[in-house]
Amino acid sequence: MNRAIKKVAILGSGIMGSRIACHFANIGVQVLLLDIAPQTLSPEEEAKGLRLEHPSVRNRIVNAAFQQTIKAKPASLYAAGFANNIKLGNFDDNLSEISSADWIMEVVVENLAIKQSLYEKVEKFRTPGTLVTSNTSGIPIHLMSEGRSDDFQKHFCGTHFFNPPRYLRLFEVIPGPKTDKAIIEFLLGYGETQLGKTAVLCKDTPAFIANRIGVYSMMQTMKVVEELGLTVEQVDKLTSKVVGRPKSGTFRLSDVVGLDTTVHVANNLKAALVNDESKDIFNLPVMLQRLMENKWLGDKTGQGFYKKTKDEKGKTVILSLDLHTFEYRAAERVNFETLDRSKAIDNLADRFALLLAGKDLAGEFYRKTILDGFRYASNRIPEIADDLVKIDQAICAGFGWEMGIFETWDAIGVVNGIELMKAEGLTPAAWVTEMVAAGHTSFYQVEGGKRLFYDIATKKYQAIAGAEKQINLQILKPTKTVSSNDDMHIVDLGDGILGLEFHSKMNTMGQGVLEGIQEAIATAEKDFQGLVIGNESNEAFSAGANLGMLFMFAMEQKFDDINNMIATFQETMMRVRYSGIPVVVAPHTLALGGGCEINLHADKIVAHAELYMGLVEVGVGLIPAGGGTKEMALRMGDARRAGDVELNRLQEAFMNIATARVSTSAHESREMNYLRAQDRIVLNRNQVISEAKREALALADAGYVQKARRNDVWVEGKQGLALFKAGIQGMLMGRYISEHDALIANKLAYAICGGDLDAPQVVSETYLLDLEREAFLSLCGEKKTMDRIQSLLGGGKPLRN
Incomplete structure (x- = not known):
């Protein structure tokens, strides 16, 4: 049968329940989020004269939990408006509403008796055929469904998200003894495509797969640490990016997750495992025992393997736990020849x-x-x-x-x-x-x-x-590479579509990448139907232009070289816009500065939902000059409305650039007008390039026609410029920005308004590109801009001067 998920009921609004509710809301599903109704009034409620029957009292627990979730960082929602997809309620008053749900998910405390009691109530209202799953991380699935009806057991299994569910990709599916195979197949497919996860079929064994292996790795690491006498800092360095794992490392990750959580899983595994030859590894090492005794549970208690404190000057300092003395000390530098x-x-x-x-x-x-x-x-x-x-x-x-x-x-x-x-x-x-x-x-x-x-x-x-x-570029490159240089590969993706992959450091866009873009377009125009620009980096689609060469030219005052470099960048971006074949860009993670501008000039964007996009050049004392300023002027002009609305839209675009704002999701990128209505958002990162290829083929099959450069871009001239200048002056007088910030903002305003034209009118794209390039060049002659660039190149820290 065809099964659609239009409404999900989440039973339990704790950290996981509320966050899972948000992720379903992110994909447009209607969510009913329920929790228990309070049995007593809080002091605040008593002071207001409320009674237990009052709606705000009945939903106090779920309201508080949900509010805490939507305020927490990192955000669980792609954009604030997705909260409207979630309805809050309680088990006593609203459980009957699960009858209209397509999927009922239990996310209550890890207690078998409590779960079984809730399932008994669920069966009274559940419509036969409705999915019922548990987000349990360790209770055997077969125990939870005991005593339930045949239809319940047929549609019941475990669906285990990892926290935070928006960001961690794993979705474990654990069948029960009577689960229909068709249900498992549906959930695996839904998890991959609709939820954007890596859906993994697990067996009903203690801690399933990821926690069984991951917690074993953590416990084994701690055993080796005690054996070799290593420090906290040494271990976190050894178990972080150098071996392709999160930069937090073992001990910092434990602090973030919570030591009590790690201990809970380890203790459960020790008790549940019978035939595991290494089950003794799950015995708590001395360090964990002492931390638990001291109630040093990590971030939730303010200290664990690390402790955040203030020095005598009020500056935040991170101290490390000495595993021998069990006292906190200043962090030590890690040095190993290996x-x-x-x-x-x-x-x-x-x-x-x-x-x-x-x-x-x-x-x-x-x-x-x-x-x-x-x-x-x-x-x-x-x-x-x-x-x-x-x-x-x-x-x-x-x-x-x-x-x-x-x-x-x-x-x-x-x-x-x-x-x-x-x-x-x-x-x-x-x-x-x-x-x-x-x-x-x-x-x-x-x-x-x-x-x-x-x-x-x-x-x-x-x-x-x-x-x-999926399309895996690493598999294709050995046999399907058409051309390459140190910074890029051009790859035949099949079906007449060419692919361009960047692989410079942080995929920054230097000469090698720009040459690759030009070559890829020329090759596609000659022998292919379309081009997809994307990569498989875990860090960035592109962190923007390579600032190293720019800084060197500016320090040597080679402004003609800078002008040529920026003109080349602009023409390359315009080549993306005005090629003879469709160009589809597949961004993900960071798409900053030039990495944003190449997207702005694509025929279509197929973005991963986790996209952090922005024109951030102001942060290094510059303005977007790869067509970014021009493009936002063009888009706001095309969407112009009468009077104040028109200027308000332009002002929003100006402020996004002037504040170097970066989106927190692809949906927010759309709100910022970086993604358009026709651009797509894909939840599964592994499917982004294949979906981009599909869109390139569709554009080609529809009879793609090369566009002509625009000569009809509406700009505001002095009318908009006066508004921006007044605002900039006000910010400067209020000391919200520095003199240099004001200088940059004024140059940005001049470029995005089309200069000081006497009246609003239409201009050409070339005219606007010249304005943004001139502003960029003049800022390259400013010492404070050079100081900002040098600070970024030296340590990655933005300088406010």
């Missing part, structure tokens, strides 16, 4: 061999943790998952690892990994040695442009489920 040597290796996969070969304490740490991780994960198949892909997907999507355990093993070579393990006294699962003996020496391989995995059951390589909906 880490220093690894800096020369940009590719993460190539880095692991060096790290594991290290002769210092860092190398010993990696051998004791990474190799043991190989052993443990291999022994969990088929206990927690039938194949290795699910383990890699779960740990990456749930814990933010760039490479899964078996991907990492492949990176150093499976046979080499086995030999290294033997040297440490470790033995992998029997199926690994059997695999190698049969001549299969990798867990993954590429064949016919597809990535395959070794399937233990069939002893053959199989296609990864869902991969057909």
Whole structure:
């Protein structure tokens, strides 16, 4: 049967319940969020003379929880307006409304009796055929559905989000003993496409997949730390970006999650595991025992492995816990020869061999943790998952690892990994040695442009489920590269569509990228039907123009070179707009400055929902000059209204640039007029490039016609300029901005208004490009602008001068 999810009932409004409700609201689903009704009045309610029957009292718990969620950072909603998709209520008054829900999700406290009691009430109102799931992180699914009707059990399973559900990609689906297979298939598909997650089918085993592997890794790490006498700072450095994991590292992550949460999961695993050969690892190490005794639970209590405090000058200082004295001290610098040597290796996969070969304490740490991780994960198949892909997907999507355990093993070579393990006294699962003996020496391989995995059951390589909906540039590049330089690859995406990938540092747009854009468009016009510009970076689509060369030219006062450089950038952006084939851009994460401008000139944008876009040049003392200022003047002119409304729209665009505002989602980018109505937002990051290709094909099939440059851009001239100047002067007199800020803002106002024309009128795009380039050039001659750029290049910190 066709199943649509129009309304979801979330039962439980705690941290997870409210945040899951927000994520469903983000995708346009109507949400009913319920919690218990209070049994007593609060002092504030008594003072107001309210009674328990008053609606504000009845919904006090759910209201308070939801308000806390929408105020929390990072934001759970893509934009504030999505809160309108959520209705609040309580179990006593509103539970009957679940009869109209398509999906009922329980997110109450981890107590089996409480959950079973709630399910009994749910059955009174639930419409047969409605999905019922639990967000439990550890209670066995088969226990929760005991005693329920056949229809309930057929439509019941676990659906486990990771916190925060908007940002972490994992969505674990755990069938119960009687769950209909069609329900599981639906939820896996819905999780991937509608929720934008990595949906992983799990077995009903303790902590499922991600927490089983992830918490084991954390506990094993702490054991090795005690054994080797490492410091908190050393471990967090060793377990962060250098190995493709979140920059927080092990101990900082524990503080963020909450030590009590880690301890709770570890204790549950220790109690529940029977046949796990390594279950003793889940015994709490001394450090965790002492932290729990002291109630130092991390961020929620103000101290854990780290403590935030103030020095004598009132400056915030982060202290580290000394694991020997259990006193807090100033952070110590981390120095390891192995880490220093690894800096020369940009590719993460190539880095692991060096790290594991290290002769210092860092190398010993990696051998004791990474190799043991190989052993443990291999022994969990088929206990927690039938194949290795699910383990890699779960740990990456749930814990933010760039490479899964078996991907990492492949990176150093499976046979080499086995030999290294033997040297440490470790033995992998029997199926690994059997695999190698049969001549299969990798867990993954590429064949016919597809990535395959070794399937233990069939002893053959199989296609990864869902991969057909994705385009993986790393798989295509070895055989489908058309051209490349140090900063980019041009790749044949198939079906007549060309792809352009940036891979400079933070995907900044220097000469190599600009040449790549020009070459990709020329090649596509000659031999292809369209072009997609996108990449698979975890950090940025593009952090903007490369400021290093600009700074060097400006310090040497080579203004002709700067003028030529900016003119080239502008013409490249205009080439994107006025090419002979459709150009679709697929942004994600950061799209700043020039990274925003290339999107503004695309025929269509297919954006990932997590898009942080903005024209931020003012932060370094400049204005957008890659067509960004011109484009916002054009868009506001096209959308002009009579009188004040017209100027208000222009003022909003001006303020977005003048304050270097960055969107907090793709939806907010649309509100800021960076995305247009025809641009698409895709929730699943892995499907963005494939969807962009689909749109490029659609534009080509519709008979794409090259556009002509505009000579009819409406600008405000002196009318708008006077308004902006008055506002800038007011901000300056109120000391909200500096003299240099005012200088920059005035130049921006001049460019976006079309100069000091006597009356509103139409001008050409070329005219506006000249204005923004002139303003940019003049600001390059300002010392305070150079100071801002130097500050950013030196340490990444914005300077307000």
